Amino acid sequence: MKPFCSLMVAYALFSGVAQASSSQAWNEHRQQMLKACLAASQFKNAHARGKPAEFDDQSGMSALLIEGVYPQKHMKQRTGTELCLYDRKQQRAYVSEWSPQTK
Structure with missing residues (x-):
């Protein structure tokens, strides 16, 4: 009975550590x-917009929208959005301009 109790206590301790580290x-x-x-973003004042989307381990990718101000003068301080895919x-991060379709 004692080995079983010791095993249960050890399991409880280690499972808590595993959850915390996870x-x-x-x-x-x-x-x-x-x-x-x-x-990776080209924006000035870039910041995350919303929470990341986590894809499964098979793809190994996460996605995040980045919002900021276009740095080019002709853009006249307009804001924009980029999609960042993170491997x-x-x-490594890869960004592309993102403009959702509106109909």
């Missing part, structure tokens, strides 16, 4: 993604 790992991932996406394995 949550911490996701927070670190989101910070890395945000940093990479903002660095979790390579830790």
